[in-house]
Amino acid sequence: MIGTEIERLIQLLAKLPGLGPRSARRAVLYMMKRREAVMTPLVKALAEAAEKIVTCHNCGNLDTVDPCAICADGRRDPTIICVVEEVADLWALERAGTYKGRYHVLGGVLSAIDGMGPEDLNIAGLIARAGEVGLGEVILATGATVDGQTTAHYLTERLAGCDVTVTRLAQGVPVGGELDYLDDGTLSAALKARRPA
Amino acid sequence: MIGTEIERLIQLLAKLPGLGPRSARRAVLYMMKRREAVMTPLVKALAEAAEKIVTCHNCGNLDTVDPCAICADGRRDPTIICVVEEVADLWALERAGTYKGRYHVLGGVLSAIDGMGPEDLNIAGLIARAGEVGLGEVILATGATVDGQTTAHYLTERLAGCDVTVTRLAQGVPVGGELDYLDDGTLSAALKARRPA
Numbered sequence: 001m002i003g004t005e006i007e008r009l010i011q012l013l014a015k016l017p018g019l020g021p022r023s024a025r026r027a028v029l030y031m032m033k034r035r036e037a038v039m040t041p042l043v044k045a046l047a048e049a050a051e052k053i054v055t056c057h058n059c060g061n062l063d064t065v066d067p068c069a070i071c072a073d074g075r076r077d078p079t080i081i082c083v084v085e086e087v088a089d090l091w092a093l094e095r096a097g098t099y100k101g102r103y104h105v106l107g108g109v110l111s112a113i114d115g116m117g118p119e120d121l122n123i124a125g126l127i128a129r130a131g132e133v134g135l136g137e138v139i140l141a142t143g144a145t146v147d148g149q150t151t152a153h154y155l156t157e158r159l160a161g162c163d164v165t166v167t168r169l170a171q172g173v174p175v176g177g178e179l180d181y182l183d184d185g186t187l188s189a190a191l192k193a194r195r196p197a
Numbered sequence: 198m199i200g201t202e203i204e205r206l207i208q209l210l211a212k213l214p215g216l217g218p219r220s221a222r223r224a225v226l227y228m229m230k231r232r233e234a235v236m237t238p239l240v241k242a243l244a245e246a247a248e249k250i251v252t253c254h255n256c257g258n259l260d261t262v263d264p265c266a267i268c269a270d271g272r273r274d275p276t277i278i279c280v281v282e283e284v285a286d287l288w289a290l291e292r293a294g295t296y297k298g299r300y301h302v303l304g305g306v307l308s309a310i311d312g313m314g315p316e317d318l319n320i321a322g323l324i325a326r327a328g329e330v331g332l333g334e335v336i337l338a339t340g341a342t343v344d345g346q347t348t349a350h351y352l353t354e355r356l357a358g359c360d361v362t363v364t365r366l367a368q369g370v371p372v373g374g375e376l377d378y379l380d381d382g383t384l385s386a387a388l389k390a391r392r393p394a
Contacts, residue, residue: 003260009242017227018220027213032259039247045206050236062229063200
């Protein structure tokens with residue numbers, strides 16, 4: 001006996017990752033009780049984002065401008081490209097705040113199971129960018145998963161012909177990590193990649 | 198370096214109950230990748246709901262019509278009113294699907310700590326409805342919390358002058374509940390309210 005409009009809103013919200021029917025209902029009630037403070041601004045922000053968001057033709061980032069703010073930022077080092085799987089990974093690196101180069105979003109990883117081949121990823125764009133004059137380094141920052149590492153390996157081969165240094169993210173003990181709780185693979189990698197103190 | 202529109206959308210979503218900054222980011226990326234399938238319908242549903250939702254002047258329910266669909270439904274028993282704390286409780290009872298009377302949403306509970314007095318709740322409306330000719334029963338379905346029970350007790354006194362039967366929800370063993378895992382209070386209540394088999 002909930003109104004159809006409200007029911008439909010709950011159903012749509014429940015589809016979002018991290019939300020289920022129960023939390024969607026709670027969110028909708030929360031919004032409806034705070035119409036001016038929460039619901040109206042959210043409607044506006046969502047409509048604006050839906051209208052304006054575009055994929056950067058250069059790096060594949062999502063932004064309200066094309067080229068995206070990172071590609072258009074003259075203060076960022078144009079000689080380094082960091083290759084990531086998804087926009088979420090780009091955001092994670094931006095939150096870390098130490099990387100000052102450009103990005104390239106693949107839009108996924110190579111995966112036989114999911115049927116993702118090289119032609120499904122934004123690899124042609126990366127090869128084209130890697131061939132540009134002035135580029136010095138391509139950092140492969142795909143995940144430390146089997147698919148992520150396979151993708152990095154494939155990209156290393158594809159980039160072999162370009163005049164750039166290809167690097168990978170270091171693997172090792174995460175900051176704040178206790179050795180006792182680390183998996184064997186990480187410990188082995190950290191040991192193998194040990195460096196002078 | 199996330200666009201300000203996207204950042205703002207994430208901040209607004211992160212305010213919803215059950216969502217934090219991380220899940221809000223995930224939700225936004227999920228939506229942005231599925232613009233036609235998810236984002237556009239959500240914008241529409243949210244805008245429609247924000248525009249149309251009103252509080253039913255009769256029972257305090259939220260709906261897109263006033264009086265709400267439940268109050269306007271002639272098939273529902275007008276001789277019984279079920280008093281609940283919040284619209285969420287009304288929805289929960291509707292999901293259970295066995296109650297066929299009307300509702301009255303208080304909009305909270307009496308609480309000395311939160312500074313909620315009788316004048317902060319929709320009690321005047323309830324007393325007025327309880328005085329109407331033809332009403333037979335008022336079910337107090339506030340929560341089994343201290344505040345909920347205090348509110349029920351207060352309402353019982355306020356309704357004493359009206360010509361209606363005032364009832365409370367039964368307390369006892371929840372369906373599917375194992376005795377071993379129940380708290381002492383529930384067990385005592387279930388024992389006290391035992392009935393012929």
